[in-house]
Amino acid sequence: MRIVVARLDEFLPGERRIVQAGRRSIGVFRVGDRFYAINNHCPHQGGPLCLGATKPWVTSAGPGEYAMAAEDSLLACPWHGWEYDLATGQSFLGPGTPGVRTYEVSVEPGERVPGPYVAETFPVHIEDALVVVDTTSRAGGAP
Ligand code: FES
Numbered sequence: 001m002r003i004v005v006a007r008l009d010e011f012l013p014g015e016r017r018i019v020q021a022g023r024r025s026i027g028v029f030r031v032g033d034r035f036y037a038i039n040n041h042c043p044h045q046g047g048p049l050c051l052g053a054t055k056p057w058v059t060s061a062g063p064g065e066y067a068m069a070a071e072d073s074l075l076a077c078p079w080h081g082w083e084y085d086l087a088t089g090q091s092f093l094g095p096g097t098p099g100v101r102t103y104e105v106s107v108e109p110g111e112r113v114p115g116p117y118v119a120e121t122f123p124v125h126i127e128d129a130l131v132v133v134d135t136t137s138r139a140g141g142a143p
Helices: none
Strands: 016-021 024-031 034-039 058-062 065-068 074-076 083-085 124-127 130-133
Touching: none
Parallel strands: none
Antiparallel strands: 016 024, 024 034, 058 065, 074 083, 124 130
């Protein structure tokens, strides 16, 4: 099943959308110019995972030293705070617990696809400050 989530220009970095795919609820996240999609069901106790806060990865080279990644690509469940990698669904609490399912996200041209029907159209002219429709001929596009 393919789901159109949003127009690219209306889905800004840092935003998320939660969409329904049949019985599944899926959160789609824009992190910078990358998109992630992850199941909105926490495997711990079923919390609404995609309502949680996003956070950056934190790494440490040693005691007292840490660095935070530039982008928030971890998702914390709002119920108990388990964190999941948005790209893989892998959790980092509860060893042995399966990760969350993730999905491919693509950005595609938003072109309109012509449907099977064509309504009749007519050319419109302006004549002496009057808007005039000419029903004796067809406007462009219709056969
Ligand atoms: S239900 Fe998500 S961390 Fe517990």
